[in-house]
Amino acid sequence: MAYLYVCVFLFILTVNKSVSSNCPSRQWIEESLNNSYVPGAAIIVVNATHILYEEAFGYHSLLPPKWIDIERSIFTLASISKTFIATAVMQLVEQELVDLDTDINQYLLEPDHRIFHPNYPTYSITLRKLLSHSSSIAVDENIQLGLYRLGDASFEEATLAEILFKNVNPYTSSWLPKPPGSVSFYSNYGSSLAALVVERMTNVSFDQYVKEKIMKPLQIDITQVGVRLADFTNREDIVKHYAYALNASHLNAWTEGMPELNVTPFSNNFPTWLNIPLFGFSAYPAGLFRMSAQSLSRFLQMFINNGSTVLSSRSIAEMKLVVGNGLIPLYDPDNILSTADIPQTNFGLSWYWQTLSDRHRYICHSGSVPGSRHWMLVNEQHSIGIIFLSNADSNVPNDRSRQLHKSLESIILPLFRCFESEMIK
Template identity: 55%
Template structure:
C-alpha cells in the first residue's frame, strides 16, 4: 500500500538494462534469487487472454509451522494491486451512467456538512478521474500511513466513510501545494475515496460490491476472497508476513514503526525472521484485498480480454489512457527529481523502460509483501509476481528485495513476449 514509488521507479530503470532477452528464467534461478534476497515465498504466473503459460510456487507461505506456497490455495494481501479493482468498479458505474469521471465527487458522497476540497484551491474540484490517477493533490506523510495499520481486524471499527472524511478534509495538512489536476502524487487515501463513491452510489459496502460485481461474474470463488480475517473460514490459507532481521536494531526499528504490534523473532539468534501479525486498516480498498494468485490471474485475463463479461472495451481503453495524455508529471519539491517514466491511468499506471518498452499494471507493497502485476503494451501478455518480500524499511535489503521481484517479472516478459525485438 505504501508509496515509496520514486525509489522503486529508479531501481526499475536500473534493472531494465540488466535483463537478458536470450535467457528464460528457470525454476532454479528464481528459487536462488528469492533465497538471496531473503524472500520466504512467492507465486509467479504468466498468462495470455485464454491460457496460463507459466505458473510456479516457491518457498513457504508460513515458516512456523512450515507450509509450502500454493498457486491456488495461498491467499495473499494484494497491497496496492488492490487499487486496480477500484478503477474497475468505478468504470462499471460509469457504464451505467451512475457516475461521471469529471464531476465533483461531493455530488455522490451527499454529505453537505463534510465537503472535500483542497483548502488552497477550493475551485479545483476533486473528481473520480483525479482520485484514480493520483492527481487530486492529496498527500500524507509516512508517519500518517504507518498509523493506519492495526493488528487483526481492529481497524475495521472505523468505517471507510469515517476514515476518508477524517484524513481527506480541508482542515488537515494532507495536501500538496499544487492545484488538483496539475501533478501526480501517489495517494492511498484518494483511491479509497473513489471506493467510497462506489459504496455510496451502489448502496453496497465496497468489498461486497467487488465480490458481487467483479469477482463472482468472473467465476472467482468469493469464499476465498475478502479483506477481513473474519472473511476466511480457514485462516491457515492466509500467507503470513515476515521481515528479515540482521540484529537487534532491526527489531527495534519495527517496534518503533508499528508499536501496536507484538512483532516477535522466530529464532533467538541473529540473523532471524521477524513475524508480523496479520493486520488491517480502515482505508482497505487501497491495499487489503486478499485472494490467491490463481484468482488474481483470472481477474487479469479480464483486462487482457478487453473487459470480458464485466466491462466494455472502451472502459479498458479509458483505464489505460494516461491522465492528461501523459503530460502531468509526478510531483517532487525538487523539479530535477520529476519522474518522467510513470504515467497514471485510472487505477492502473504505466512504467516505461529505458529502451522505450512500456508496461501497464500495478505494484504493491506493505509490511511483509511485495507484488507486481503488469501487462505488455500490446495487451496480450500478463505477468504476476506475488511475494512475501519486505521493502518497507527503505534499506539496502529493501532495495535488493525490490530488485529481485522486478528482475523476475521483467525476465518473464523478455522470455514470453516473443514479438518485442
C-alpha cells in the same frame, strides 16, 4: 548479496516441463528469490485465454513449515487492490451513474463533509483525479501507519467513510501546496475516496460490491476473496507475513516505527526472520483485498481480454490512457526523485505505465505492505501478463525496496521475453 539461509528454508527444485528452454529455470528463479530475502512467492504468466506458466516457490509459513500453493495460498494484495477500484468506477461510468470529471461531492451526498482543497476551493476533486493520483490529497504517512491494527480491530474502530472524512477534509494539512490536477502524488486515501463514491452510489459496501460485480462474473470463488480475516473460514490459508533483519537496528525500526503490529523475531541472534502478525486498516480498498494468485490471474486475464464479462473494451482503453497526456509531473519539491533509480511512471486510472530497464513500457500495479511485496504487469502489446505475489518485505532497511525491485525485474523481464517469443512462433 550474502544470504544466511538454513536448510529448512531451501526450496524444492522441480522443473516445469511445459516451459521453453529460453525461459529462466526454476533453480535460477529460486536463487534470485533466496538472494532477495523472499520466503515464498507465486508467479503466474497469462494471456487473454490461458495460464501459460504457474509456479509456487518457498514458504506460505516458515513455522510451521508450509509450502506456497498457487490455488489455495491467500495473499494480502496490498496496492494491487487499487485496480479493483478503477474497475468498479468504470462499471458505474458505463451505467451512467457517475462521470469521471464531475465533482465527487455530488456523489458523496454529505453536505457536512465536503471534500475540497482548502487553498484551491474552486478546483474540483473528481474521480479521474483520484484514480490518477492527481487530486493533491496527501495524508501524512505517519497517520496512515498509525491506523494499522492487529486482526480485524481496525474495522471495529471506524467505517471507511468515517476515516476518510476525518483525514481528507479542508481543515487538515492532508493536501499538497499545489492545485488538484497539476501534479501527481501517490495517494492511498485518494483511491479509497473513489471507492467510497462506489459505496454511496450503489448502497453496498465496497468489498461486497467487488465480490458480487467483479469476482462472481469472473467465476472466482468469493468465499476465497475478502478484506477481513473473518471473511475466511480457514485463516491458515492466509499467507504469513515476514521480514528479514540483518541486525538489531532493523528490528528496532519495526518496533519503534510500527509498535501496533507487535513484530517479533524468531531468535535473539542476528540475522533472523521477523514475524509480522496479520493486520488490517480502515481505508481498506487501497490495499487490503486478499485472494490467491490463481484467482487474481482471472482478473488479469479479464483486463488483457479487454474487459471480458466485466467491462467494455472502451472502459479498458480509458483505464490505460495516460491522464494529462503525460504532462502532469510527479510532485517532487526537493528533487529527490531526480537522482533515484526508479522507472519513469505515467498514471492512467489506478493502473500506471512504467518504462523498465529493458526500455519497454508496461502497464502495471505493484503492492507493498509490511511483509508483502507484489507486482502485476501487462506488456505494451497487451498480450501477456505476469503476476508476482510474495511474503517478502521491502520496508526495512530503506534501500530494500530498490534492491528487491531490481531482483523482480531480473525474473519478470526474461519471462516476458520468453512467452512473447513463444507467441510469435
